[in-house]
Amino acid sequence: MQKSETIPLKRLLEKKYVEILCYPRHDEKEAEKRLRELKKLGVKALEFAGEKKAFDVCVLGKGYVGIVIIAHTDMGKAALKIRRIDADRAGMQHEAEMLKRANDVGVGPKLLGVTGNFLLMQFIKGKQLPKWVETLKGRGTKTRIRKVLHDILEQCYRLDKAHLDHGELSHAPKHIIVCADNSPYIVDFETASVNRRVSNVTSICQYVFIGSQLAKTMKKRLEEVNTETLVHALKAYKQEPTKENFEKVLVVCGLQS
Numbered sequence: 001m002q003k004s005e006t007i008p009l010k011r012l013l014e015k016k017y018v019e020i021l022c023y024p025r026h027d028e029k030e031a032e033k034r035l036r037e038l039k040k041l042g043v044k045a046l047e048f049a050g051e052k053k054a055f056d057v058c059v060l061g062k063g064y065v066g067i068v069i070i071a072h073t074d075m076g077k078a079a080l081k082i083r084r085i086d087a088d089r090a091g092m093q094h095e096a097e098m099l100k101r102a103n104d105v106g107v108g109p110k111l112l113g114v115t116g117n118f119l120l121m122q123f124i125k126g127k128q129l130p131k132w133v134e135t136l137k138g139r140g141t142k143t144r145i146r147k148v149l150h151d152i153l154e155q156c157y158r159l160d161k162a163h164l165d166h167g168e169l170s171h172a173p174k175h176i177i178v179c180a181d182n183s184p185y186i187v188d189f190e191t192a193s194v195n196r197r198v199s200n201v202t203s204i205c206q207y208v209f210i211g212s213q214l215a216k217t218m219k220k221r222l223e224e225v226n227t228e229t230l231v232h233a234l235k236a237y238k239q240e241p242t243k244e245n246f247e248k249v250l251v252v253c254g255l256q257s
């Protein structure tokens with residue numbers, strides 16, 4: 001793996017970094033503007049590290065809207081989402097607002113700041129859920145998986161209660177990060193909405209237990225969840241999203257505590 005490099009703001013106008021600040025183009029004027037936004041956010045340096053690549057530098061993640069990298073501020077390390085210059089979003093305000101609402105019910109990385117082109121949030125050090133499950137070994141594995149899944153479903157229930165639909169949980173290989181202390185974080189509230197019918201619990205169950213590569217892995221690692229019974233429990237929950245019906249879903253998934 002390539003070594004990580006920490007670059008102070010004053011060096012960010014070098015070509016290699018301009019291309020990241022304004023991904024995927026080289027636009028010096030735009031980079032200067034973005035640099036001022038970074039100063040406003042209190043960012044002192046950017047750290048290029050992580051398992052993904054954007055051009056030839058290491059980053060934490062890359063999606064259709066953003067590039068996510070580590071930023072250093074006076075408060076320590078944070079995650080910085082950079083709006084891609086070709087993103088079909090006008091700014092980061094909507095995502096910040098959705099993340100803030102998620103934070104209000106204890107979900108997602110903590111929002112630390114926002115400008116037109118950047119969202120600064122808590123840095124989540126961990127592995128994406130499928131990789132985390134794959135690399136788990138040894139005693140206590142089942143208990144750990146169950147604890148993490150229980151937590152994720154509970155967070156989804158809280159999002160449902162808050163009428164905040166994440167929007168990308170039915171296929172979420174990149175949107176749940178699990179830390180070394182077994183705490184899972186749901187990320188990317190870019191497509192979240194408070195104007196849709198919520199389906200966080202049903203979507204995540206679909207993804208984890210019914211129709212995905214991860215569901216196949218789960219079948220091997222945990223006692224098999226009966227699809228028909230789960231679909232039935234989810235239907236009841238969808239009709240009446242009560243705590244009681246949610247707990248029935250947990251029971252069917254083998255996650256009751």
Ligand SMILES: Nc1ncnc2c1ncn2[C@@H]1O[C@H](COP(=O)(O)OP(=O)(O)O)[C@@H](O)[C@H]1O
Nearest residue numbers: 061062063064065066068079109123124174188
């Ligand atoms: N707070 C964070 N801490 C660590 N990694 C993150 C954080 N937020 C996002 N990531 C990583 O960056 C990737 C891309 O971020 P995401 O918000 O999904 O961007 P996009 O909206 O472009 O899809 C994620 O899949 C995740 O792996």
Ligand SMILES: [Mg+2]
Nearest residue numbers: 063064174188
């Ligand atoms: Mg994403």
